[in-house]
Amino acid sequence: MATRQNPVGHRDFQQAKKVLPRVFAGMEEDFYCGCQYSGKVIDWASCNYQPRKNAERARRLEWEHVVPAWVIGHQRQCWKNGGRKNCSANDVIYQIAEGDLVNLVPAVGEVNGDRSNYAFSAWTRNPPPMYGSCQTIVDFKAKKVQPREEVRGRAARITLYMHQQYQLNLSRQDRQLMCAWAKTYPVDAWEIKRDKRIVGLQGSGNPLVSNPELLAQYCPA
Numbered sequence: 001m002a003t004r005q006n007p008v009g010h011r012d013f014q015q016a017k018k019v020l021p022r023v024f025a026g027m028e029e030d031f032y033c034g035c036q037y038s039g040k041v042i043d044w045a046s047c048n049y050q051p052r053k054n055a056e057r058a059r060r061l062e063w064e065h066v067v068p069a070w071v072i073g074h075q076r077q078c079w080k081n082g083g084r085k086n087c088s089a090n091d092v093i094y095q096i097a098e099g100d101l102v103n104l105v106p107a108v109g110e111v112n113g114d115r116s117n118y119a120f121s122a123w124t125r126n127p128p129p130m131y132g133s134c135q136t137i138v139d140f141k142a143k144k145v146q147p148r149e150e151v152r153g154r155a156a157r158i159t160l161y162m163h164q165q166y167q168l169n170l171s172r173q174d175r176q177l178m179c180a181w182a183k184t185y186p187v188d189a190w191e192i193k194r195d196k197r198i199v200g201l202q203g204s205g206n207p208l209v210s211n212p213e214l215l216a217q218y219c220p221a
Contacts, residue, residue: 153185
């Protein structure tokens with residue numbers, strides 16, 4: 001774990017949140033809707049955002065786990081014995097995974113809440129407006145989320161990394177979708193810049209970003 005004496009290394013979630021503003025400095029754009037933010041406040045006008053239900057939470061920037069904390073934890077004994085609170089307090093592997101900077105992105109609080117622990121999916125080319133002009137949508141009945149196209153490759157590479165790094169279960173169907181997205185939407189400048197900053201703070205980043213040819217190993221034909 002990173003400490004004051006050794007500032008480079010993995011952190012728990014609380015410590016990760018302290019350095020995430022440095023990761024995204026000059027890149028202050030929410031992951032799901034493309035909204036600009038300043039500090040902890042979302043600028044609705046920058047993305048024509050309209051709250052679905054919770055205006056107070058929609059104004060707030062939150063740090064979203066691309067692979068939900070529930071997915072990271074519920075396969076572990078600590079979760080069975082006390083849920084996320086117990087894992088965060090007592091399971092070192094969970095602490096590292098929950099605070100892995102690769103898996104954390106800025107999000108509109110309302111969308112973060114609506115996403116819950118639902119898996120990513122894609123089911124329509126014309127997403128009906130849920131949050132104004134935001135192109136990410138949530139299907140609450142089916143418990144799935146369709147992220148906007150601009151971030152599907154990023155989400156896929158983060159998801160594949162997390163499942164490989166922490167030996168998390170990933171269904172065959174979900175793996176196929178993430179592999180398809182990772183191939184369809186190649187690594188972009190945002191990912192490269194973010195990954196270099198993460199390496200500087202954590203000591204390691206996402207090899208699928210720094211070494212894209214590794215995708216063939218994660219996604220064999």
